[in-house]
Amino acid sequence: MSGLVLYGMDISPPVRACKLVLRALGLEYQYKDVNLLAGEHLTEEFKRKNPQNTVPLLEDNGSPIWDSHAIVCYLVDRYAKSDELYPKDLLARALVNQRLYFDASVLFMSLRNFSIPYFYHNVSLVPKEKVDNIKSGYAFLEAFLGDNPYITGSTLTVADLCCGATASSLGAILELDVAQYPKVAAWLKRLSKLPDYGEEGLNEYIGMLRPGLTLEN
Ligand SMILES: N[C@@H](CCC(=O)N[C@@H](CS)C(=O)NCC(=O)O)C(=O)O
Known part of the structure; x- marks a missing residue:
């Protein structure tokens, strides 16, 4: 298991985008469900990781990255074998x-x-x-x-x-x-x-x- 943890909720569009990229890259990760309707993104613990209180949030070996767009680019730059999904040109x-x-x-x-x-x-x-x-x-x-x-x-x-x-x-x-x-x-x-x-x-x-x-x- 890698050190990747994705916090999300399955109905969230940007969470779906991150999952698609993780899947396309064949990366293993832990998924932690955050129920937004129950306010689970508003806890002090979550806020410390992401002061914007949004999902998706990715942790890579403890380093937090949020905003799906930043997450997907990071994942390709860091882990992809080719640059097809996010070209270097x-x-x-x-x-x-x-x-x-x-x-x-x-x-x-x-x-x-x-x-x-x-x-x-x-x-x-x-x-x-x-x-x-x-x-x-x-x-x-x-x-x-x-x-x-x-x-x-x-x-x-x-x-x-x-x-x-x-x-x-x-x-x-x-x-x-x-x-x-x-x-x-x-x-x-x-x-x-x-x-x-x-x-x-x-x-x-x-x-x-x-x-x-x-x-x-
Ligand atoms: N631009 C952000 C948008 C994130 C976002 O707004 N996520 C929603 C779920 S789809 C959320 O966490 N909403 C909770 C809130 O803003 O209180 C991204 O792409 O990650």
């Missing part, structure tokens, strides 16, 4: 980084902006502006994909795994319109065939949110 890496920052700052925020109010404050009405943010995120993904099977080109990278985990979870509020975003739909289908895609966690997440939310027109 600077221009190729810049493109992957752009997609990762897009996920962190745009796509995932469009999800967090309805899930946090719902889970923590029982807010079930999703204003039109938040629905529109999701639509625009899907549209950006459609443009990024172009004629490629993956989000930065012909090969799978960590950017697909991060953006894909978020995009699939956005189905909790707005089912993907396949006619409008055919490339995104085909890409998500492609990703869903990956081993340990996290289908169960994804379905649980969608099942927890979709029935309780009302979208503003």
Whole structure:
């Protein structure tokens, strides 16, 4: 057993992304479930490891790393036998980084902006502006994909795994319109065939949110 410990919750999109990368690299790790709804991320012990109180959190031989995007890049740089998932070529890496920052700052925020109010404050009405943010995120993904099977080109990278985990979870509020975003739909289908895609966690997440939310027109 390696010294890797992942703290997470299976329904969390960024946790799913980290698990996909751990699996793709064939790394063994210990998984510690953190129940966010029971406030297990707010304990002093967890806060000492991650003052931002978020999952995923990775520990490598006791050193904490958080934010899924930092975690996946670290794992590839540190442990992968090839740089395919996170290229060393600077221009190729810049493109992957752009997609990762897009996920962190745009796509995932469009999800967090309805899930946090719902889970923590029982807010079930999703204003039109938040629905529109999701639509625009899907549209950006459609443009990024172009004629490629993956989000930065012909090969799978960590950017697909991060953006894909978020995009699939956005189905909790707005089912993907396949006619409008055919490339995104085909890409998500492609990703869903990956081993340990996290289908169960994804379905649980969608099942927890979709029935309780009302979208503003
Ligand atoms: N940008 C962060 C987002 C992490 C995040 O917001 N995780 C959620 C679960 S999906 C969480 O821990 N929420 C608890 C909270 O913020 O109180 C990442 O990619 O790791």
